[in-house]
Amino acid sequence: MNTELTDYLNPMIPAGIEHKKIKTVIAGSASLAGYGQLVGEDYDSFPIEIVRWPAQGWRKVDEDCGDEGGTTEGTFYSSWQGDVLMGSNAAVGGNYVLGYNCAPESADENTDRVPEKALLWHANYHPDGGQLFYPLDHKPFVVPLALPGDDVQPTDFVNFWFDGSQGLYIHPNIWHEGVFTTEGSQRFFDRQGAVHARVSINFPEEFQCLLQADLVKPTV
Incomplete structure (x- = not known):
């Protein structure tokens, strides 16, 4: 078993790895059923x-304890930095490379290319609590x-x-990897369980692939 801590700012991704495209759907009450739900302006x-x-x-754990960690x-x-999508979570003090607009070995942080996709190398879930993201800049x-x-x-x-008109709440144990702005930079209000237990998957290590999440609005 690999017990080394993951370097989220310098992921080790082999060149030429497969890109597996995943289905894109418009977020709505029906499509999010089981995953979570939309959140409006009452997000706070x-x-x-x-x-x-x-x-x-x-x-059993006594009913009046064991869930007091709070949020x-x-x-x-x-934020897109050229071909590289960066994430920073002030709630837990985390900084991450979230994904890439092209093969990581060809990524250019200084390009002005408009991103079309995010190639995802990592995902995780939180068994201790749910998580809420609300777009403060109201962009896709x-x-x-x-x-x-x-x-x-x-x-x-x-x-x-x-x-960008509504946010997202995800239930505990739902696999995710932050929120991906479709271009430029974007701020989100984030609230989550304070314990911040994290169970992870590394796609290149386990499946020899990257997940491809398209950034454009899907056609219905």
Whole structure:
């Protein structure tokens, strides 16, 4: 088992790796069922699910404890630097390479190319609580998601396209990887479980691929 910490700013991605395109759908109440839900301008009062600490045997965790970690919040920044999509989450002090507009070995951080896709190398879920993202700049963004399960496959992911008028709440255990602005930079209000347990998948290591999430609005 690989016990080394992941370097989220310098992912090791082999050259020539396969790009697996995932389906893009418009985010709506029906399409998000099971994953989460849309969030409106009342995002600041939207409740975040916190999962009780799991029992280690047949004895239950007492009902008045085990879910008292609360939430943490801050601004999530999603920003294209040339061909590289960067993320920064002030709520948990994280900085990440979220994806690429082209093969990573050809990525140019100084280009003015308009991104058309995000090639995703990593995803994770939080077993301790849900997570909310609300677009403060009200611009389009996409979020690749997959339903719970540690045996998840690349083909299980769905790319949700948002027009920027509403945000997203995802349930605990939903596979995700932040929020991807479709161009330029964008700020999101982020609130999530403060424990911040993270279960990860590295697509190049496990599946020898990158996930391709298109940034353009899908045609209906």
